[in-house]
Amino acid sequence: MLKTLISALLALVVVSSGAVSEPVFGDGAREKDALSLWLRSAWRDYKSRFxxxxxxxxxxxxxxxxxxxxxxxxxxxxxxxxxxxxxxxxxxxxxxxxxxxxxxxxxxxxxxxxxxxxxxxxxxxxxxxxxxxxxxxxxxxxxxxxxxxxxxxxxxxxxxxxLVHETGLGPVLLPGAKGFVDEDGKTLTVNPSYWVFPALESIAQFDRSANWAEIAVVGEEILDLSQRAPTYLPPDWVDISGFKLVPSDKFPPEFGYNAVRIPLYLAFSNNAFREKKAADFSTLHGFSNPEGPAVTHVVTGAIQSTMSETGFRSIAALSRCIDTSEPFPTSLLQFGSDSYYSSTLQIFTVLALAERNPKCLSPEW
Known part of the structure; x- marks a missing residue:
């Protein structure tokens, strides 16, 4: 999948401009260089800082x-x-x-x-x-x-x-080898953002030590079951007991810096249903804040803080584009001042744009 990303980045500008109806990887106008230069520049800066x-x-x-x-x-x-x-x-x-x-x-x-x-x-x-x-x-x-x-x-x-634990829901990924199964073995604590959907899809092509496709589907089901009123935002951590899912009592019941990656992973997936799930985040309370997704108490809806760095706002913009075709703002391509985590998510969001959602690129490119 990633082997074609640079070519896809090169073609993205041409696609968005309406000059062609699908990516072209051959002879290029100068616009083709824009995202290639962005990726190389961003990666060079990323290496120098992190x-x-x-x-x-x-x-x-x-x-x-x-x-x-x-x-x-x-x-x-x-x-x-x-x-x-x-x-x-x-x-x-x-x-x-x-x-x-x-x-x-x-x-x-x-x-x-x-x-x-x-x-x-x-x-x-x-x-x-x-x-x-x-x-x-x-x-x-x-x-x-x-x-x-x-x-x-x-x-x-x-x-x-x-790390793969069989449950009534199917095979579940434990977040770590120790500390996530209670003493009687009946309650598991999981992190929905640990289901890295594009990784699981790639892994399923090369490895048969587990049913990775089924594990990915179970991850979707856990995500669905964890998204409840009033916010419908998944908490960072979830306890599973039988078929019952609740925000884990071992962590604050918040949608935060873990779960904010979930719509990115869904959008990066090569699966139309997962892409639709990414779009569904765009209007959720807290996630749709103009200043950036909010750390949100999933039970009360209380907003704790704002995730205002560029990488987090980029994920929200990607979700909005999939949902409403709102172009991805060029301002979110400014790179070089955010922390490691935000910078990482920013580059991954641009890669998801290139690989899965070239329609989201603004004609301003």
Whole structure:
């Protein structure tokens, strides 16, 4: 999927201008260079601000730590930018520093000290594991290195063994190997944003250690069941007991910095029903705030704060475009001042535009 992203980015301007009815990847007018230049410039800036010489991807808004999520995101973006050297740098750091458990999963949190990187939590984070595996599979498709395919399959084998939990709803992804099943084994705590739909779709093409397509469908069902009145926003964390789903009592019952990724993942999916779900977010209380999606109490509707950085507003703009054909604002392509997380989501949103929703590009391009 990601192998065609640069070509899709190059073609996006031509599509939006009405000059042609579908992407053209051949001889180009100068407009074709616009998004290619944007991606390369954004990636160059991203590397300079967040990727160390050793290959750690730094979460600057979270005390400068690195984690399996940041490493996975960085690897995916390196593939999308066709930057083999950066991909190898981030990949090698990820395996050498984070793959220190007794399985093929990754310790989720790394602190950086004067003495070097230090693992701060040996538990894994399933979304990070899936992002790394996804990046490896896309790298295999892009550069045809069988080592990347083999590494991805080892990770996915252990995700299937340790993190896929059978429930009455079907196979569910635990957020980590420890701490998310209660003592009697009857209540699970899950994070709906850990279902990275484009990753699961790519994984299903290459790995049979689990039924990844069914896992993705169950993730949709959990999302649907967690979206309740009055806000219909999914909480960051959900407790599942039998067929009952409620906001987890272990975390604040909020739609926040985890769940804000869900409409992006839905829009990035190669599935029309998931794209429709992304569109459905556009009018929800809190999410549709003009200043940016809001951290919202899902039970009372009380707004706690606004996620005003560009990446979060970009996700909301993508959702609106899918819903109403409102063009994606060119102002949201300004890059270089946001934190790691917002910057990551901003680039991913532009990639989702190029890959899935070129109609959203404004004619101003």
């Amino acid at each position: 990727v160390t010489d050793a290959g750690a991807v730094i979460d600057d808004a979270n005390k400068g730590i690195s984690h399996s999520e940041s490493q996975g995101y960085g690897m995916v973006l390196a593939v999308a930018a066709d930057d083999l050297d950066a991909f190898r740098l981030i990949r090698d750091y990820t395996f050498e520093t984070l793959q220190v458990r007794n399985d093929s999963l990754f310790a989720w949190k790394v602190e950086h000290t004067d003495q070097g990187p230090s693992i701060a939590d040996m538990n894994n984070a399933t979304d990070g594991d899936l992002l790394v595996a996804w990046a490896l599979l896309e790298a295999y498709k892009q550069w045809n290195d069988p080592e990347n395919l083999a590494s991805a399959r080892k990770i996915l084998r252990d995700v299937a063994t340790l």
